[in-house]
Amino acid sequence: MRSVRARAALGATVVVALALGAAGLAVLLVLRANLTDQAGLQAEVAAREVAGQLALGVPYDELDTGDEEEHPVQVTDGDGRVVAVSKDLEAISGTGTARVVPQPPRPAPAPDDDDRDDDDRSAAPDRGEVSADDPDFAGGSATVDGERADYRFASVEATDPQGRTLTVHAGAPLAAEQRAVRSVRSAMLAGLPVVLLVVAGVTWLVTRRALRPVEGIRREMAAITASEDLGRRVPEPDSRDEVARLARTTNETLTALEASVERQRRFVADASHELRSPIASLRTQLEVGAAHPELLDVPGAVADTVRLQALAADLLLLARLDAGERPGLAGLDLGELVREEVAQRAGDRVPVAVAVRDGGLEVAASRGQLARVLGNLLDNAERHAVRSVTVEVGRAGGGVVVAVEDDGAGVPEAERERVFERFVRLDDARARDDGGAGLGLAIARDVAVRHGGRLTVTDAPGGGARFALWLPSRSGSAAVPGA
Incomplete structure (x- = not known):
């Protein structure tokens, strides 16, 4: 039935x-x-x-x-x-x-002599x-x-x-x-x-x-x-019963699915575009080198190869994050990690100042993924800073905050969520100037969310942009406060 x-x-x-x-x-x-x-x-x-x-x-x-x-x-x-x-x-x-x-009935029992009265011995009850x-x-x-x-x-x-x-x-x-x-x-x-x-x-x-x-x-x-056609929606009845709630939930699911598919299509299109440029440049240089060896731009070819390799690595990491891969967590001191990452960037265009405000800044995280996040934030700050980049590490709200500040033009308030979208590069001051594909901040936020934290951008106190990465401390709450 x-x-x-x-x-x-x-x-x-x-x-x-x-x-x-x-x-x-x-x-x-x-x-x-x-x-x-x-x-x-x-x-x-x-x-x-x-x-x-x-x-x-x-x-x-x-x-x-x-x-x-x-x-x-x-x-x-x-x-x-x-x-x-x-x-x-x-x-x-x-x-x-x-x-x-x-x-025939039996005779009635004779009354006891002691119970009879002398005056009515022969009397019977009526x-x-x-x-x-x-x-x-x-x-x-x-x-x-x-x-x-x-x-x-x-x-x-x-x-x-x-x-x-x-x-x-x-x-x-x-x-x-x-x-x-x-x-x-x-x-x-x-x-x-x-x-x-x-x-x-x-x-x-x-x-x-x-x-x-x-x-x-x-x-x-x-x-x-x-x-x-994911743009269509199911009819929602006027009632307020379970069927109406089912219709609303179905439409919400369709909306999320449409957005996801559109994001995936845009991602594929942008990835194809980003891959096509270094591949075309590298092919051109190799073809010129094959015809005229003396004109081969080896450093340019190497630079395009490195850029292509970095882009492929970013795309692979995003694919793993989208697939729900969980990072391998281990105890990690963010203060030490920041010092190590900054020490490896001695040849950057703009000097980076490090300030570790507190001790005991241990979190449970993947060292490789957090190093990638810090590198992306520092790369972003270096591209847009004028004279200085500052990194501060301290405790806040049951967790650890790493704040990366630059003295550049900053991020307009209306664009502060959009900068974390994939392949997004803002115009003017934050347009692509040295080959950035617009994936660094998207990767940084995804990694932060999968570690139980968050990544936000505000104005720096001295002007410019302030990117704040908050992660729950190893023994603290996993709730994410405002950073």
Whole structure:
């Protein structure tokens, strides 16, 4: 069953069927119990009426047992002998004895001489008594005048004027209770299929209506897949339910996917363009050298090869970062790393000043990737500085900050996020002047983010640009505060 509507309708129908079945069974049990209690009350009334007659001394063969079919009566003595039955009673069960033929009663016990009063030795009590205790109830059957039926029997004890203890068993018919239970059961069984059909139909229609936007989303996604047009969007319903949230999330995903694909296309195009220039230059020099060896510009060819090698290395690193490669982390003192990197740049055009403000500047990072970040930041500062570049290292916000400042033209506020995009080179002061491909800052930010940090650019206090790299300390929080 592949249809959600069918599964929902079937599930709702099964649940309702189980609920109605349980409720119907409970109703039948309660109805039967109530009707049985009513029959028991009628039987008790009939039994007490006969017991009252016995207490008054009415002879057994003159007892008024009322309607024999409605209330069959059996009277037994203390020994269980049947002493009286209602007229036309042919068989009985559920009263302790199945006998329906009366037997002569035993003589009443003689009173004790010590208990008799001398003045009324021959006097006998004028009446007995009926027990006030709750009667015992039992289910059984009786055959009256050839008709067998089920009855609810009540047993009431009484004492006749002679002091004999008798038990009156009177029954009340259960036919009405059985008819009522059968009628209710039949009505339930007849109505249950109709109710289940209604539930299944309503669930089908409601589910179909609820899933209609989902079908619209599916069709639009299928069209987007077929056309490869990521600019299209799925319809968003006006409701505020889960389907509407699904549509919004789907559109957000499509927007992110479109941006990612566009970024990838731009990246491929820019990479092709950047690779084409040094390759074309190198080919031209080699062709000239092949035709005229004396004109071969070996230093220029080497420079183009180095530039091509550096660009290929940048592209490879970006590809690894995009693939989610995690850096190998180890304890690293940023102050020492900065000093080592600056010491290797003794021949730079602009001198670099290093200021390590604090001690204990250890972070968990990849030494090679952080060295690459520092090198890219220093290269960027060198290209745009006028007279000086400063590197400061210190603690801040549970982490370590490395700030690289130059005294150049700075970065306009509107362009401070754009400079971290790939192959982006700003015009004027920060245009490409010595072969930069616009990948250094993009690589630096990606590495910073993958180390749990961040890279931002602001204005330097003395003018120019200030690039601040924040990384969580090895024992500090991984939260990234403002740097």
